[in-house]
Amino acid sequence: MKKKRAVTIGVSCTAAAIAAWFAFCGYQWSWGPFAGLHDIQTANLPGNAARYAPEQAKKIAGSLLEDKHIIFLGSSVTYGASAKGVSFADYIAARNGCSVLKEAVSGTTLVDEGIDSYISRLRALNTSQTVDLFVCQLSTNDATQKKPLGEIGPSKELDSFDTKTVAGAIEYIIAYAREAWDCPVVFYTNPKYDSEAYAAMVGLLGKIADKWGISVIDLWNDAAFNSLSEEQRRLYLADSIHPTQAGYLEWWTPAIEKAL
Numbered sequence: 001m002k003k004k005r006a007v008t009i010g011v012s013c014t015a016a017a018i019a020a021w022f023a024f025c026g027y028q029w030s031w032g033p034f035a036g037l038h039d040i041q042t043a044n045l046p047g048n049a050a051r052y053a054p055e056q057a058k059k060i061a062g063s064l065l066e067d068k069h070i071i072f073l074g075s076s077v078t079y080g081a082s083a084k085g086v087s088f089a090d091y092i093a094a095r096n097g098c099s100v101l102k103e104a105v106s107g108t109t110l111v112d113e114g115i116d117s118y119i120s121r122l123r124a125l126n127t128s129q130t131v132d133l134f135v136c137q138l139s140t141n142d143a144t145q146k147k148p149l150g151e152i153g154p155s156k157e158l159d160s161f162d163t164k165t166v167a168g169a170i171e172y173i174i175a176y177a178r179e180a181w182d183c184p185v186v187f188y189t190n191p192k193y194d195s196e197a198y199a200a201m202v203g204l205l206g207k208i209a210d211k212w213g214i215s216v217i218d219l220w221n222d223a224a225f226n227s228l229s230e231e232q233r234r235l236y237l238a239d240s241i242h243p244t245q246a247g248y249l250e251w252w253t254p255a256i257e258k259a260l
Helices: 002-029 036-042 088-096 118-123 140-144 166-181 196-212 230-236 245-259
Strands: 069-074 099-104 133-137 185-188 215-217
Touching: 069 088, 069 118, 069 166, 088 099, 088 245, 118 166, 133 166, 140 196, 166 185, 166 196, 185 196, 185 245, 196 215, 215 245, 230 245
Parallel strands: 069 099, 069 133, 133 185, 185 215
Antiparallel strands: none
8 A cells, every 4th residue: 555655646746747847848938838837927028018019010011022921930939939929920921911821839849850840840731822932940949959960961852851950851841842832942040149059050051051042041140130239138038049029020020021
C-alpha cells in the first residue's frame, strides 16, 4: 500500500511539474497551452496602448500591395506574441488594403520537427488559392534551440533537402512555395540581438538567397534600422526579440512594407 501511495504521489508531482513548466512557457514566451498568460503579462506595456492598434493605422492610398494576397509563415515574431497577437503582417493588411494569411505559431522552428514546425504547417496550406507573395520568418527558435545549420544542397529538387537542418528547411520552403503558388518568395530576419547562432543563420540565408534568387529583408544587418534610442527601445520592445504593437507599427512595418 505504501509503495502504491508513493507511486501515486510521484505521478502527481510529475504532472504538477509539467503543468508548471507549460504555465511558465506560456507566461514567458507565449508558447504551449497557457500561451494566453503571456498576453496578460504584456497587455499593459506602454507599447501596447490602444492608440497603436491596427484599426488606428493610417491607410496608404494607391498602395502597390492593394488587393494582393500575401502568406506570412513564421513563429512568435510573425504572430505578435508580445503585442496581443498583432504583428507587422496585420498592420500591412490594414494600411495597404491587402489580404493576409498569418500562419504563425510561437516557439516553432524552420527545422522540421513535429506538427507545428514551419514545414508541417506549410504543407497544410491550400495550394489551390492564388498567392501574390510568400513571406517567411528566419526563426530565432532554431538558434535558441541549437538546431544544426546543415549545408546548402547542389539541387533544387524538393525531395533532395535535409529538412532536419536549417539550410535544408529553408531550401525546402522556397522550393515548396514556388511549386505550390508560383509567386515571389521573401525571407526576413530579426533585428540585431545577442546571438552568434542567429548571426550564423543570417549569413547562411544570404548564401541560400544567392542560389535561389530570392529577396531577403535583412533587418539584422541594417545599421540604421537597429539604431534606436533607449526611449524607443523601451517602447518598441517587450524583450530583446519581441516587439510591442508600437514597435511593429512605427518601427517594423514601414521597413518591411517598403521592401515588399
